[in-house]
Amino acid sequence: MSNSKNDHHDHNHNHSKNLIKPNSFLEHWDLLLALAILIIEMVVEYSIGYILPYPFNLLINIVAYLLAGRDVLKLAFIKAKRLDIFNEFFLMSVATLGAFSIGSYTEGVAVMVFYSIGEWFQDAAVNKAKRSIKSLLDIRPDVVTVKIDGQLKDVKPESVNVNDVIEVKPGEKVALDGVLLAERAVFNTAALTGESKPDQKYKGEVVLAGMVNLNSLIEVRVSRPYKDSKLSKILSLVQDATARKSKTQLFISKFAKVYTPIVFLLAILVVFLPYLWVDNYEFNDWFYRALVFLVISCPCALVVSIPLGYFGGIGLASKNGILFKGSNYLDIMTAVDTVVMDKTGTLTKGVFKVQKVEALNGFSENDLIKYAVAIESKSTHPIAKAIEQFGDLEIMNDLITEVEEIPGYGLVGLVDGKKVVAGNKKLLEKFKININAEIDVVETLVLIGIDNILAGYFIIADEIKEDAKQAVSDLHSLGIKTVMLSGDKQSVVEKVGELLGIGVAIGNLLPEDKVNKVSELKSSAKKLAFVGDGVNDAPVVAMADAGIAMGGLGSDATIETADIVIQNDQPSKIVDAIKIGKITRFIVWENIVLAMTVKIAVLVLGAGGIASLWEAVIADVGVALLAILNAVRIQRKQI
Structure with a gap:
């Protein structure tokens, strides 16, 4: 803020102050003292009618002016030395010093x-927004109990080693x-995922920082250092997101750079142009109007409120439970008219179960299972x-x-000296293995x-997620077109697409x-959004206007x-992401229209001699x- 104790605050409002609380008031004693002097001076002047002599x-x-504005003057001087005079600090310095030059001391202060x-x-609001974003996710305990x-022994989480x-404890x-x-x-994962339903885990399964243990004393073997935990990565992601600007933010930054010099030029014209046609031209009168013009033209309301939105x-x-990597993606989601989705793990649970095993050509079912399990143990694919x-x-x-795992086909390798191929029909044809049996199933087939x-072969089925049909309907x-693309066989993809009501389903x-x-x-x-697992679908996630990954915690x-x-x-949550983008955009544009309407109105009134410096500053700060x-209020919205 302008009265901060550092020089890091620039025209882009890199605010660094704390929330308005007791220690913040003490920190701003100089500004509060200046306010007290101003109030006493006004009370004495308007209630008693006494004005201190010159x-x-x-x-x-x-004294009051320097207490309140010395940092503004300092920053204006620093920027002016760099030939940067079209900024709010220089603008406010010129306006207030101009007021002093024509004897309007109280108004200048x-x-x-x-x-x-x-x-x-503004600083307090920006910092509150940033801290509230962090506090939504920064739920890591300060102390952890380690078994040595x-x-x-109770230690800091940072000092715990892998293994x-x-x-x-419960709770x-x-x-x-x-x-x-x-x-x-059983864990409560609401703070991580936004999902209030308890999540049951079994021995050997992964648990993540931030989950709350609900019902019994448990032990966990640490798999990652504190700084590399999934939660730490997500925190970093969300904090970095505030630095990636939307097109609206970038436009406003560029607009402010053009708008401010135009305002300076108009203020100069307000002072000198009337001389050509006004008979009783008074320099001080028109100079005062130009000062009003400068004060109300300050672009703070736009420069601060838009990033804040x-x-x-x-x-x-x-x-x-939705992480945006930048505010630009909030804007993109408002314009999305096509959502392309992967099937497995996106619309279906990706938790496959073997429905049937069939051994062929003289192989026993036991041998079939033994070799299939061996080769498939070397893959992380859900099937x-x-x-x-x-x-x-x-x-x-x-x-x-x-x-060797061949994407889109399956696996090939040696098991106990035997060449084992496990995958789809294309894979077996690739290795010239004759499929001499009639196998016609809708479900997923692994040969x-x-x-x-x-x-032989395995018939495997997946389960559709509970909210998938409603998501497609929403x-x-x-008015958004839906498409499903999958590596699974066409019959399976068509069946899932039909159940969900998806427009186009291609396997x-x-x-x-x-x-x-x-x-x-x-x-x-x-604008096209692609929703997938972010690993197998990395190329399409990268090329989409908005690449959406399911299950960031995994x-x-x-x-x-x-x-x-x-x-x-x-x-x-795809629908929620679109709605949040639209809510944000609506409020941001509300602020733009509000700020510009009031500023234009007061600019006209100021140039016409109707608005005073008092009205200009109240309008500026008020807006x-x-x-x-x-x-x-965006953060209080319900989706």
């Missing part, structure tokens, strides 16, 4: 005092990412995990070699080839096919790739505060 009135006003108070409130040589075991937050050592535990939008999204878990066998890790012979109600796509389809769709879309690559991360995997209050 030069005492000048001296007392200079009032302009500086109220301008500085307005800046103080059988003894429990240390921490104890988490406590997990401090670091790790693996559950207890047989079973976007901070509010990012905060509201975070509160609802591979379903087969691995179905087998419930001790995997022959020492006998598995030369494994297993052993030493160039079809050994998108359609917003049998390799990663490069998805890129081509998205490129084709982009050519006819205003994958580092998701956080890195996507523009927007939906933390709890719910497709309905700024109204715009700030309007922006702050």
Whole structure:
């Protein structure tokens, strides 16, 4: 703010002050003292009618002026030395010093005092918005209980090492990412995902910092250092988001750079141009009008309230389990007219279960399962995990070699010296394995080839997410076209698309096919959003206008790739992201219209000699505060 104790505050309002609280009042004693002098002087003048004689009135006003505005003057001087005179600090300095030059001491002090108070409130609002964004997610405990040589010790989370075991009591937050050592535990993940439904975890499953242990004493083996926890990454992401500006913010910054010099020129014309046609021209009168013109033209309301509005939008999204990597994506989501979605893990749960196993060509079911489990254990794909878990066998890790995963096809490798191929029909054809059986199923099919012979197959089914159908319906109600692209077989994709009511559903796509389809769709879309897992779909997530990743808590690559991360995997959050973008944009433009309407009106009144410096500064500060209050209410909105 203008009365801060540092020089880091520039025209872009890099505010660094605290909220308005007791220590903040003490910190601003000089501004408060200047306000007190101004009030006493006005009370004495208007209630008693006594005016201090010259030069005492000048001296007392200079003291009040310097207390309130010395930092503004300092910054104006620093910028002027760099030939940067078209900024709010130089503008306010010229206006107030001009008031002193024509004997309007009290008004000059009032302009500086109220301008500085307005800046103080603006700083408080901006910092509150930034802190509230951080507090939505910064839920890491300050102390963690570590088990060392059988003894429990309370330490700072930063000092805990990977593979240390921490104890988490019922009701406590997990401090670091790790693996559950207890047989079973139930967690509240609302602070991370916005989802209030308890999440049940079993031994060996991942638990994340910020989850709240609900029902029993548990132990967790730490898998990541404190600074690398998923929550730390998300915090960093949200904090960085405030630095990425929307087109509206960039436009306002550019507008202010053009607008301010125009205002200076108009103020000069207000002073000198009337000389050509006004008979009883008085320099001081027209100079005073130009000062009013300068004061009301200060672009603070726009420069502060607009970023503040976007901070509010990012905060509201975070509160609802949606992470925007920048305020520019809030704007993009308001213009999205096509949403392209992956199937597995986006519209379906991605939790596959084996429905049927069929051995062929003389292979036993036991051998089929044994070799399939072995090769699939080397993949992290959900289908591979379903087969691995179905087998419930001790995997022959020492006998598995030369494994290669071919995206969009499957896996190939050596298991106990035998060449094993596991994947779709295209993969087996690629390795010239004859599929000599009639296999016609709607569900996902995984074929297993052993030493160039079809050994059998697994039929696997996924489950549609509970809110997927409603999400698609809501998108359609917003006039948004929906498309589903998947690497799964066409019959499965069509079935899911039909159940959900998706406009276009295309299957049998390799990663490069998805890129081509998205490129084709982009050519006819205003703005296109792609929703996927952020890992397998990285190319299309990157090329979309808005790349949206499902399940940001499950994958580092998701956080890195996507523009927007939906933390709890719910497709309905896509609709929420669009609504939040629209709410933010509406309030931001409300502020722009409010500020410009009032400023233009008072500029005209000031030039016409109707508005005084008092009215100009009250209008300027008042509009700024109204715009700030309007922006702050975004975070209180319900989606």
